[in-house]
Amino acid sequence: MLDDPVANKSPNESVFEKDLIRLVEPYSYIELSYIASSMCMDQKVVEKKLAQMILDKKLHGILHQGEGMLIVYDREIPNPTYLNAVDTIQSMEGVVDELCALIKNIKK
Incomplete structure (x- = not known):
């Protein structure tokens, strides 16, 4: 049970993911700085979490680091x-x- 990443995920992490999804859902393009300020968190922390969520296919989109943007795709x-x-x-x-x-x- 201790080796299971799902079981070891803290409740705060799940809430953080849900809050991020809720925040970015209405947008196609959204600035990372806006997301971070809305969440009252450091931009690097938010960017890292968004990247993880994209890789885990919890969020459909890409990070455009040069522009500091998250580009959100519609679910197919x-x-x-x-x-x-x-x-x-x-x-x-x-x-x-x-x-x-x-x-x-x-x-x-």
Whole structure:
């Protein structure tokens, strides 16, 4: 249990993440300095936490450090046609692999 990063996450950290998401949610572009001042925290701490949240896929966006901006992306809704196409391609991959194996056996 002590090795579990989810179990070891402090409640304050979860609240911090939720507050950050709530603050940046209505924006597409938002200055890191504004986020930090709104949270009454150091900008480096906020920037590090946002970077971690982006890597953990809790926040969809990028940090533009040169401009001191967070660029927030809308969450993508999976397109059913795309998902069906991916499933079809994966199924076809299995068929092609089987055909290649059969051809190798025939050539022997």
